[in-house]
Amino acid sequence: MADRPSVSAPRSGTRGLATTGVAGFAPPRGGLTVLTVAALAMVGAACGGPANPAADLVLRGGRVYTLTWSDPAREDGAPAADAPHDASGWHPDAQAVAVRDGRIVFVGSDADVQAYVADGTHVVDLAGATVLPGIIDAHTHADSYARKLLQVDLVGVANEAEAVDRVVAWKHDRQIPDGEWIVGYGWDDGAWADHYPTTALLSDKLPDNPVYLRGLHGFAVWGNEAALSAAGITRATPDPAGGAVLRDKGGEPTGVLKDRATELLSSAVPEPSDDVYDAALVTALDSLAAAGITAIAEADVGAYHLAALQRLETSNELPMPVWVWLHTQGFDPDTVLLHGWLQHGPDTEGRLQVRSVKVFWDGALGSRGAWMLDDYSDAPGQRGIGGSAYGVSRDWVSRMAEAGFQITIHAIGDAANRDALDYLDSLYVVAPSARQNRNRIEHAQVVAPEDFPRFAELDAIASMQPQHAMDDMRWAEERVGPERIKGAYAWRSVRRAGALLAFSSDLPGADWHLFPSLHAAVTRQNPAGEPAGGWYPEQRLSPEEALRAYTTWAAYGIFSEDRKGAIAPGRDADLSVTDVDPLATAADDYGSILGGRILMTVVNGKVVFDGRK
Template sequence: MPLPLPPPNATVQILSGAKLWLDDGRQGHTVEGQAVVLEGGLIAAVGAAETLAKRYPKAVRIHLNGGTLLPGFIESHAHVGELGAMTRQADLGGLRSEAAVLDRVKAWIAANPDGWIRGRGWDQNLWPGQAFPTLKELDALTGDRPAYLERVDGHAVWVNSAALKLAGITKDTPDPAGGRCLRDAEGNLTGVLVDMAKELMWQKLPKQTLAEAEANLLAGLRRLEALGFTSADDLDVPALDLKAYRALQAKGKLPIRVFAYVHHDDDAAVKAELAQPRTKALAFFQVQGVKFYMDGALGSRGARLLAPYADEPASQGLWVMDPARVQRDALGVMKAGYQPALHAIGDGGNRAALDLLEADLKALGHAPSAPPRIEHAQIVTDEDAARFGKLGIIASVQPMHCTDDHAWTPARLGAGRVHEAYPWRRFLQGGAVVCFGSDAPIADANPFMAIPAAETRQDASGDPPGGFNGDQRMNREESIRAYTLAGAEALGRAGQLGRLAPGEAADLLWVDTDLGTVPPEAMRALKPGRMWVGGRETRE
């Protein structure tokens, strides 16, 4: 159960009685008979339990009665405010037909009779025929009340005629750069807006208040804490959320650490943050870098491919941002001592991201303070997969995307390049750091679901047989590292957190089983146990 955060104190604690997960970057494994000493928010010592008990005779001793004690998990890619906001919208995830989505929206309308109709999570790839929805059915349900229903990936939205009218979007509205307004054969709007076309509608949505932003962030962080995370990388943070985070920090309400990446288009916020030296000491909140977008998402055919989509030969996807602008701005971010994080999903988007980051690293002339990251890195040629390690670029990946999307990804890519999808083994073979996140709320944030997904490349029902591109599986050691040490390396903070090692943050997670040997199918049922953040126990 969650505990209130006590004030920091100098109490020394010795945690013993569990196997410890130790990782020196070359090998991760469990050991028995050892203990961890926590003091002043840090790990003071790791060693033989009896020896440490004699060295610290006045310490508070906590016996864990078996299980595994490991570094707290780092969620390397989440959208925290959006995760928290899911409690205030219609949850449309996992529904197997358009009719089921509309039924869920109908129920939400009955419970929320005023204001905009909001929902998120629909995925036409799960429906019979896999066609995008249209205005007709949504208009019949919603009438004159505006509706805004985000696709599962957040890269497309289904709106009704009332919303289009409010935004002034008509048949004659041109597609914006980096976006598409889907149309029927006669050129009429269908109500689906992809990538930057969403911005035409976004400006008309009710503006969030600071109190609402704080509530959403806190709800999202508590959800991540409940899953075993002691740190979270929040990608694409707007100015209001930055203000809300700092307010929560000042009130001592942040339950876990947050590393924020500012939304690239918020020019004033980006300039203000980059003008300040990046915080190198660990705190509960720090701005880490800036998030950029190369392309869109595969599910809405916005991911930029090197060759046309197999199931839409007229399209190669979108450039959400001009690569030349990303190259210029990412270099500025690195020069300021911060970290660029580039969303790239298609093989075209990833190649462009690698090319521009290679040029930026050369222009920088010295090692960056934190390595540049490519977020998602979903479809990557064999040649480009090897470049991640050579260039020192982080591969920030999400195992649940692989297993959630395996059924329809081959149709998008075709037989000749489907092997490019989720090439985690090739990243590792090339020497790249691979860290794990979820992209929550787009996918389930539960790490005990993601680790089996990485190990088997299968969903919870065992599909597909043999795993989707099963040769790209990761093993248990690599998967735990991707949530711990590699997560710290992805932040340029190895040595500060991510290991059970003296001098590192006392951020720890205990589970009541041997995490090194529990089978993947049993791991999916695991729940996190006791947790410490900065040496303070937050769950018991």
């Protein structure tokens, strides 16, 4: 493209000045405009003009929850006075939605929506299905998901031998020639932290291909001798700050690299061709659409990935809008990419928007790479590292913030969360406009009690993942002990402190489907119903809060609360249709949420998935 001098360059013609990108933003917790069904019908009629021009799409016969009423109570999730809720429970506040030119033009009753039906209208009878505002997954790694489609799937392997067997079978099934890299993903770098594998068996069974196997949580990688050799990793390779090359007693690398050291190996793996990668990315995004997801924020985007997203936007193949968080991780930030965007400023137009940067403030709890205020309960003397010691370039982050970019900070440990909040506090002193950038703390996983109120004070969004609690609850308390665990995965504490809570999946590392996540949010139980009564059940949310964290609240985190996150005339026609009604489900029947299915997904008025048959 003539206007795209390099893959890492911002696009010209879509410049959004830093200040205009966030000007006039609405406060996050002020609630949405409240409209009754009758008022919605009137607005719809007014939008339609006297003749009610025909809709492109009409959904009718549904249980529509608009989420246009006020937020629930922070203390216990009790529905607001204007919510469609009474002593008998929740009731849908509309039956039908009409859509034209990608926007909602009417929300109301089946009878009144008829005025929008004409010859060319695609009419869908929902037969009582539930219609929710489009689900927003505002922390994804679709890139990893796409690459996963090109990689050996090691999720669920019980041990090293089983992992190696799967790699051998993959080489055989795909007839991979000697010399070609084999990439795999999903061995459990959290659960295996005390008994990491080595090169020995992997090199023995696969001597002729470099093999690179990324851990489930992305904080440890495992390679064979051919891979280490291709990457130039030897006994002379120093441990980078914030990372470790695991070694035997003699100092020889044993095949696993942790945290910041993972890049020593990952950087040696060649990229797939553009065609292969783009096709895998489209497949991945299509499956997100089939899971009801209508918008994503994509974390850790580098030049290669951004170029692919730009190609798909140009060819109109993005099934949903994508908010890009530029990658800043690494020993040397991708300065070409960042320099270009720093000069350009945030891109706030179109289906693909680049207005955020992601920065890692520490590692992960499973690998004890999270930065803690005190020692790990199961590893005296260790408390991880973070912030500047972890390689964070505050100068770079601050320059991007001053240019108007949203800062999304990965912080797991209580020290990392505190230091990240301290950083935002100091940033707002020197760059007051940065306060309006909707900065986010990603995961906010272990937080000291006195720090919860600071999220609200610093306008920092707590961006959390229900499934992480389910995945980690087997060992998290061993790491942090019985006191600190009370501030871990603490969704209710975030709400109670008045901070904005957004949910996401962090896919593909955990089960990223909506229903197990909603179930986890309202029960603090895994799909097997464990533990009985829920894991620290005082942190449970109500179904409405869980839904809002994926819709209205998540929308604020992607600067879209006036267009997404609720069903109302004038908003984007983003709808997720399900065969369960999470609001009307009784508390003693929350297990039934797990059986939910997405029946239809609508993005900007277009049916991108229809699975009703």
